Amino acid sequence: MASVIGGIGISHTPSMGLEYDRGMASPGGFSPRWQPWYDGTRKVEELVEQLAPDHVIVVYNDHLNYFDLDNYPTLAIGVGTRFRQADEGWGPRDLPDLDGDLAWGLHLTRELVEREFDLTVSQDLAIDHGIFSWLPYVMRRPWPVPVTPIAVNMIRQPLPTANRLRSLGTALRASVEAFPGDDRVLVIATGGMSHQISGARFGIANEELDRYFLRRLPGHLGELVAVGVREYMRLGGTEAAELALWFAMRAALSERAEAVYTFQAFPAITGCGALVMAEPGALPAHDMEAKR
Amino acid sequence: MPKTHPAGSGQLPPPPFALDEPGTIEFTAERALAGQALNRFALSLRSPGGRARFLADEASYMRRFGLTSTEITLVAERDWTGLLLAGGHLQAMLKLAATVGQDLWSIGAHTAGCGRDELIAACPRTVSGLPEAPAAPETPMAPETPMAPGTPMAPGTSGDDA
Numbered sequence A: 001m002a003s004v005i006g007g008i009g010i011s012h013t014p015s016m017g018l019e020y021d022r023g024m025a026s027p028g029g030f031s032p033r034w035q036p037w038y039d040g041t042r043k044v045e046e047l048v049e050q051l052a053p054d055h056v057i058v059v060y061n062d063h064l065n066y067f068d069l070d071n072y073p074t075l076a077i078g079v080g081t082r083f084r085q086a087d088e089g090w091g092p093r094d095l096p097d098l099d100g101d102l103a104w105g106l107h108l109t110r111e112l113v114e115r116e117f118d119l120t121v122s123q124d125l126a127i128d129h130g131i132f133s134w135l136p137y138v139m140r141r142p143w144p145v146p147v148t149p150i151a152v153n154m155i156r157q158p159l160p161t162a163n164r165l166r167s168l169g170t171a172l173r174a175s176v177e178a179f180p181g182d183d184r185v186l187v188i189a190t191g192g193m194s195h196q197i198s199g200a201r202f203g204i205a206n207e208e209l210d211r212y213f214l215r216r217l218p219g220h221l222g223e224l225v226a227v228g229v230r231e232y233m234r235l236g237g238t239e240a241a242e243l244a245l246w247f248a249m250r251a252a253l254s255e256r257a258e259a260v261y262t263f264q265a266f267p268a269i270t271g272c273g274a275l276v277m278a279e280p281g282a283l284p285a286h287d288m289e290a291k292r
Numbered sequence B: 001m002p003k004t005h006p007a008g009s010g011q012l013p014p015p016p017f018a019l020d021e022p023g024t025i026e027f028t029a030e031r032a033l034a035g036q037a038l039n040r041f042a043l044s045l046r047s048p049g050g051r052a053r054f055l056a057d058e059a060s061y062m063r064r065f066g067l068t069s070t071e072i073t074l075v076a077e078r079d080w081t082g083l084l085l086a087g088g089h090l091q092a093m094l095k096l097a098a099t100v101g102q103d104l105w106s107i108g109a110h111t112a113g114c115g116r117d118e119l120i121a122a123c124p125r126t127v128s129g130l131p132e133a134p135a136a137p138e139t140p141m142a143p144e145t146p147m148a149p150g151t152p153m154a155p156g157t158s159g160d161d162a
Helices: A014-025 A035-051 A102-114 A162-177 A207-216 A221-227 A229-236 A238-252 A285-290 B029-034 B036-046 B048-056 B058-064 B069-076 B080-085 B090-099 B104-112 B116-122
Strands: A003-010 A055-060 A075-078 A082-085 A120-122 A147-152 A184-190 A258-265 A272-278
Touching: A003 A035, A003 A162, A003 A238, A014 A035, A035 A184, A035 A258, A035 A272, A055 A162, A055 A238, A075 A102, A102 A147, A102 A162, A147 A238, A162 A184, A162 A221, A162 A238, A184 A238, A207 A221, A207 A229, A207 A238, A207 A258, A207 A272, A221 A238, A229 A238, A238 A272, B029 B036, B036 B048, B036 B090, B048 B058, B048 B090, B058 B069, B069 B080, B080 B090, B080 B104, B090 B104, B104 B116
Parallel strands: A003 A184, A055 A147, A055 A184, A075 A120
Antiparallel strands: A003 A272, A075 A147, A258 A272
16 A cells, blocks of 8 residues: 655745745845745755655645635645646746646545545646745755645635644545555645734734744644634734644654654744654654654 | 825834734635625736736726726725725735736735835734643654754845745
8 A cells, every 4th residue: 555654844935936936046045034944945855855755745725826716615636647837926937837646636536535525626726836835945856756736725714624634634644545556655734834914913923833833743733733723813823824734744644753854934924834754664764863 | 994004104013913903804705705806807817818908908907807996996096905805815916916016015014004115124023922722732642853943034025925
């Protein structure tokens, strides 16, 4: 059977992507605001390479760049051989499309529905900065691995509950293990940490909350789920609701999975964090030892 | 809600831990319904053709999407706060901002009631607070790992986040 070998939680923002393009193209490198994020994600890139996944499932949220409000799915899965980049209003960035894997897309759809996750199936999904902003920081081009994207509503109320996203993670793990063969699957969940981008609270930055979240998620999922989405919104800004997506990643891993790397920064308006977790034996032994 | 806002009107107060207006303009289901035409119009600007047609003749483009005269005025005045209150989703309004050469900071400054530069200088607006009543700790599933401290950053003008 296929297996989940690790998980990553990571933030996304439009500027993260634009700053990557700018930083890599400029002789001066990254801006002072974003240099720490580039530096901090070097280790993530290295760990992804060592984890050597055959397939990646990404739980993310679209920002009205593909879906629109006339039909807004709470949960949607991309099924196809290719996922193009969405135009967010400024035109697309110079990045290759994502590869899909039909066998995985069809399998996950079937298995998730079997486990009572009735996802909207998107056969022509275009992906926005929810994935493309952090991707070049953690994977080299051409993208080394096909992806199955799962989009979660963070746009229109009511949002799914924290517990629903934990259940999604549990169902993802079982669905992966029902896949024939021995593929190694990495589950990535992406959402901003604390941030709010409208109203008088614009720019709220609760780094204490972000650090607490990164510290507690590996070993205390239940505690963080119990906090509830609205409490994260109150403390960390409305868009901190996206932290709930990280629960799907943690729940897709076993209790024996361990955090191998965490990093946090606050470049501009969005709390940016990364957490890499690995199942026992998924990484070369020295990496698991190095952290102790 | 203020439609005008003096630029550089002093230091911004720390954002409160509350979800009411004007601190937060939530996109409720009611706003989603009220803003149906407005959002449809704004999301049409995701295509280069839509952007070009809008810029060529803003008002007639908006009338084709069935916007009311009030909504057309809000767009014409780039009244971002009014647009959000009328049911425009922030992410949809960002497409409009991008099309007219503005960005998230423009929307943010309007809704925060301050000048754009003042907002940029004030961000990140650091607050501190943890959940009030965390549930009883569970049995740890894994040892906790030390983490790198966050890096405090100097204010600058580094783009928009969402």
